[in-house]
Amino acid sequence: DAGVIQSPRHEVTEMGQEVTLRCKPISGHDYLFWYRQTMMRGLELLIYFNNNVPIDDSGMPEDRFSAKMPNASFSTLKIQPSEPRDSAVYFCASSLALGLNSPLHFGNGTRLTVT
Amino acid sequence: GENVEQHPSTLSVQEGDSAVIKCTYSDSASNYFPWYKQELGKGPQLIIDIRSNVGEKKDQRIAVTLNKTAKHFSLHITETQPEDSAVYFCAPLMYSGGGADGLTFGKGTHLIIQP
Numbered sequence: 001d002a003g004v005i006q007s008p009r010h011e012v013t014e015m016g017q018e019v020t021l022r023c024k025p026i027s028g029h030d031y032l033f034w035y036r037q038t039m040m041r042g043l044e045l046l047i048y049f050n051n052n053v054p055i056d057d058s059g060m061p062e063d064r065f066s067a068k069m070p071n072a073s074f075s076t077l078k079i080q081p082s083e084p085r086d087s088a089v090y091f092c093a094s095s096l097a098l099g100l101n102s103p104l105h106f107g108n109g110t111r112l113t114v115t
Numbered sequence: 116g117e118n119v120e121q122h123p124s125t126l127s128v129q130e131g132d133s134a135v136i137k138c139t140y141s142d143s144a145s146n147y148f149p150w151y152k153q154e155l156g157k158g159p160q161l162i163i164d165i166r167s168n169v170g171e172k173k174d175q176r177i178a179v180t181l182n183k184t185a186k187h188f189s190l191h192i193t194e195t196q197p198e199d200s201a202v203y204f205c206a207p208l209m210y211s212g213g214g215a216d217g218l219t220f221g222k223g224t225h226l227i228i229q230p
Contacts (some may be wrong), residue, residue, distance in 0.1 A: 033218070035220075091158050104161070104206075
């Protein structure tokens with residue numbers, strides 16, 4: 001299996017621009033998670049989906065952030081408009097289930113820099 | 116929500132020595148205790164986990180111990196090697212049949228193996 005695939009690996013954009021991050025989970029995994037990692041705040045859960053339905057989006061920082069999962073093999077995280085404080089590494093993860101024998105499988109992340 | 120703390124934030128040990136990282140949590144209902152390893156430029160990967168009905172689990176040079184009364188669990192790495200240098204995260208989880216609470220990661224411990 002190719003694992004969780006994220007694109008792009010790096011994104012540099014100017015403040016005010018729209019940014020779209022993409023994720024392809026592992027086939028057959030019912031859960032998909034978006035995390036943000038910064039030095040100051042560590043790994044923060046933004047939102048997670050079960051069978052393409054958003055379950056908990058309480059970690060989404062502001063209305064500027066939105067996430068979708070149109071089908072079982074694709075999800076996007078969009079920031080519009082972007083701000084310098086959004087600079088971070090964004091990780092997508094997937095898991096078979098949400099439970100004791102279902103660890104999270106992470107992609108290699110998208111490093112976002114907003115100037 | 117779950118309050119998770121890891122100690123130390125940075126740990127430097129001589130190659131061949133042992134390393135211990137501790138994770139404390141606040142939710143006494145937590146019942147799943149994984150440790151993840153993150154190498155530079157990659158996403159976190161599960162290395163070992165333990166359930167609440169087990170006190171200790173070993174996998175070659177890696178072990179996890181759990182003290183539910185004190186609400187902490189620890190990662191033990193023996194005979195450390197250069198490839199053990201990474202950031203390690205704990206992520207205690209409260210899982211029930213209907214879902215999970217938490218999905219909160221500790222701030223991470225940067226383990227440095229000195230040659």
